[in-house]
Amino acid sequence: MYTDYQKHLETELRQIQAEGLWKKEHKITSPQITNMRISGREVLNFCSNNYLGLANYWKTTKAAAKGIEAYGYGMASVRFICGTQTIHLKLEKEISDFFGTEDTILYGSCFDANGGLFETLLDERDAVISDALNHASIIDGIRLCKAKRFRYANADMSDLEEQIKAASGCRFRLIATDAVFSMDGNAAPLDEIYRLAERYNAMIMVDESHSAGVLGKTGTGLTEVYKLKGKIEIITGTLGKALGGASGGFTTGKKEIIDLLRQRSRPYLFSNSLPPAVVAGSLKALEVIRNEDKHINNLHKNIAYFLVNIRNAGFDIKPSRSAICAVMIYDATLAHKMAEELLSEGIYVTAFCYPVVPKGEARIRIQISAQHSRSEMMTCIRALVRAGRKFKLLKSPEEN
Numbered sequence: 001m002y003t004d005y006q007k008h009l010e011t012e013l014r015q016i017q018a019e020g021l022w023k024k025e026h027k028i029t030s031p032q033i034t035n036m037r038i039s040g041r042e043v044l045n046f047c048s049n050n051y052l053g054l055a056n057y058w059k060t061t062k063a064a065a066k067g068i069e070a071y072g073y074g075m076a077s078v079r080f081i082c083g084t085q086t087i088h089l090k091l092e093k094e095i096s097d098f099f100g101t102e103d104t105i106l107y108g109s110c111f112d113a114n115g116g117l118f119e120t121l122l123d124e125r126d127a128v129i130s131d132a133l134n135h136a137s138i139i140d141g142i143r144l145c146k147a148k149r150f151r152y153a154n155a156d157m158s159d160l161e162e163q164i165k166a167a168s169g170c171r172f173r174l175i176a177t178d179a180v181f182s183m184d185g186n187a188a189p190l191d192e193i194y195r196l197a198e199r200y201n202a203m204i205m206v207d208e209s210h211s212a213g214v215l216g217k218t219g220t221g222l223t224e225v226y227k228l229k230g231k232i233e234i235i236t237g238t239l240g241k242a243l244g245g246a247s248g249g250f251t252t253g254k255k256e257i258i259d260l261l262r263q264r265s266r267p268y269l270f271s272n273s274l275p276p277a278v279v280a281g282s283l284k285a286l287e288v289i290r291n292e293d294k295h296i297n298n299l300h301k302n303i304a305y306f307l308v309n310i311r312n313a314g315f316d317i318k319p320s321r322s323a324i325c326a327v328m329i330y331d332a333t334l335a336h337k338m339a340e341e342l343l344s345e346g347i348y349v350t351a352f353c354y355p356v357v358p359k360g361e362a363r364i365r366i367q368i369s370a371q372h373s374r375s376e377m378m379t380c381i382r383a384l385v386r387a388g389r390k391f392k393l394l395k396s397p398e399e400n
């Protein structure tokens with residue numbers, strides 16, 4: 001039975017390789033830091049989500065170790081059987097305070113938070129109106145739900161309005177958007193989305209995974225930028241990026257929504273509780289963000305510095321409002337060659353191509369951290385320019 005299927009898989013795998021779309025995993029032999037070792041070699045890391053540098057900050061690692069000592073290695077249970085410790089409740093409360101929301105529910109990941117959201121809250125009488133560039137976990141969460149699906153072009157408010165109108169016969173309408181779009185680095189116009197939601201009596205779900213700890217003076221994300229704290233019905237996010245960098249996700253928002261998720265959301269009911277080390281580390285990460293503004297201030301300065309210099313270098317980059325900078329290469333094979341060339345120069349970045357981004361829109365995604373020094377950022381830009389010249393990717397000053 002397996003022989004035929006094996007041949008089918010081998011053909012498919014060969015095709016991925018032939019199209020230059022094969023994703024390689026590099027063997028990292030150091031912790032997650034800006035100066036990282038790959039296969040024993042020092043490289044500058046420009047592709048992690050460790051935006052505030054807390055994934056290896058001494059306070060978070062110490063708190064995580066203490067968490068294990070005090071609460072053990074794991075819970076061996078889902079939350080409602082015997083998997084809720086006082087620290088889980090404390091973390092939920094801290095996340096609510098951070099975002100200015102009524103209540104919070106933790107998940108094993110934000111993928112799970114998004115996966116268990118829509119089908120719990122909506123049914124075939126309802127509508128979800130989703131941005132075309134939303135993260136895969138939102139797309140999959142919506143697929144699991146029986147609500148009618150409407151899609152609007154990325155951050156396009158006239159299209160959103162059209163789609164809200166098209167869904168006018170539905171009982172409840174939920175607009176779903178990433179706060180920062182992970183492949184382009186642009187931010188959703190949440191103020192305009194909010195105005196449309198008010199006008200047409202719709203609700204909003206926003207995923208703050210790439211913006212929590214990054215956007216806003218105090219790092220609480222896009223709702224802070226647009227002064228909408230406490231006004232959005234549903235926020236989801238991850239503890240695996242700026243807010244610590246280990247793992248875990250959450251949904252935070254209106255109390256009744258969180259209450260229902262606790263009763264019915266399948267990834268919450270049928271998957272293990274977050275381990276104590278991660279909970280304790282995440283609690284410390286939130287405390288650090290609240291009490292030590294140097295991390296967010298460094299990040300904001302670094303983003304501004306990097307974006308000015310990369311633009312001046314003549315690359316074709318997507319307009320960014322976050323710590324993500326997409327350097328457009330378009331051709332998938334060339335994007336991979338560019339990433340390999342940069343790695344040979346000691347710069348670790350990732351090439352993204354189909355199916356992660358649309359066909360013909362391959363790119364190098366660069367991610368800035370509070371930990372990067374100016375000289376590290378300039379080393380990265382100089383290496384990019386050398387590789388850009390080699391592969392003829394730089395625009396002339398007139399085009400720039």
Ligand SMILES: Cc1ncc(COP(=O)(O)O)c(C=O)c1O
Pocket residue numbers: 108109110111112114135137178182207209210237238239240247248249
């Ligand atoms: C916008 C967005 N949502 C959700 C996720 C999933 O987060 P997690 O790693 O916690 O599952 C990601 C991760 O890449 C993301 O970028």
